[in-house]
Amino acid sequence: MFSKIMKCNILSLALLSMFITGCSAYERARPIVIKQPVQPIRIGVTPESPPYVFKADGKTVGIEADFARALANKIGRPLQFVEMPWVRLVPALLDKKIDVVMSGMSITKARELNVSFTRPYMTNGLMTLMRTSDSQIYTSPEKIYNTTRSIGVLKGTTADIFAQRKCPKALIATYIRTEDALRALKQQQISLYIDDGPIVAWLFSQDSSALSALFVPLTTEYTAWAVRPDNDRLLSKLNTILKEWEKDGTLHRILKKWLPYMK
Template identity: 30%
Template sequence: MRHALLLAPLFTLLLGLFGAPAATAADQALWEKSTLNQIIKRGELRVGLEAGYLPFEMRDKRGEIIGFDVDLAKLMARYMGVKVSFVNTQWDGIIPALLTDKFDILMSGMTITPERNLQVNFARPYITIGQTILLAKKHADTVKSVKDLNDPKYVIATKLGTTGDIAAKRFLGKAKLKTFETEADAALEVRNGRADAFVYDLPFNVVYIAQFKDSLVHLKEPFTKEPLGWAVRKGDPDFLNWLDHFQDQIRNDGSYDALYGKWFEGVAWLANMQGG
């Protein structure tokens, strides 16, 4: 402590003589290019997503996009002091849309993978999930895990280009795999008896089984572990820094827990869904 007190006047003297380190021209140029700076100048946060992934983003009875990611984006915009808009985008083109500046940030329940990370940067994971199985009820007595489904006699439905699709290829290579454009179409294939199981993310399957317990069984123990993250364009450390601190803030002030409880621990919002 004594040495610190003795050094303090010397540091103050040197600071007075030479001044505090100034931001370099490169720092200023980086900030000018930052998506965060552009959002503030524009007064609008543009969020890319694909409506249809319960309970992250989906449409209600009025056709409006609602969900966990949607509420997080609204909260994010409030902290930025800007308005928010949502750009609904097909999943297979959602990363290219981000890279071509169709929106500022991708918030759509995207799993962080090394392959995706080659194209975009991710903020810290905001939730961790895994793949589970919605099983046709007729197999409830014979199929107890993903290993039991790895057989040529079974047809497995997945959504094209998702981590469920990847997991099915990895763990169920002996089964017949059928891919679909949407989660709803893939799950419906099982309910209609044209597939034996649907492989997809735990949150979606939890919500789906609550509506269709008569025809499906949920093997709810995840057989993968997947962190989800918000994606931004590369070369933007200012935006990534802000997003990570935003997460710290909402976890510390209880906002995150409140939204998690609303969308994952309660199902009251299902009454407001299309077809609800």
């Protein structure tokens, strides 16, 4: 009897040992899965064009900055602003140094040859900023078309193209930064400054005693975000999010924050 009990115990221990050994072997053989860090969404901006995107107290702020933060939160990815001059935005996008251009860019046929645009989030047009002392001279778009004075624009923008085509008598001065063009206007180096309506309205509001504006659109333009032509997946995702924001009020809330005069 004792012998049978011993045999049963020995057999049980042997089976238990095999089970433990088997489990240990399984644990050793199970592959270790290393979770890859979530890659940030890289947003290309030129933070010199309030209220679209600019710097305030060392922070990137504005319409596009708020959109970018809301977008990153929506898709669950960290946000990385990549700052560069305006003329470098599209080349950087095509070189895969950024994922999206969110910098107040208007849709144009020329740009559509290189990038894919999302559905527009805003309709706007070019407007004109001037010194208050000249406000009685430039009272209509026709006066701007026919001026023989100098007009300031940012290089490579729709304002640059417009001035070259529509103001043949004027001397066109191009600038890289908005603040440089604004300084030139105040120092009487140029007579007019043409830019997107929201930018002109913002600049006017910051110094309405020295500056005046013709709040008559010279063009009709559509502002959107740009992605690489081969990134259909991201383009589709962005368009879906924009549609959702139109329905839930996110789009209007952010635009109204920075464009309080908007209906």
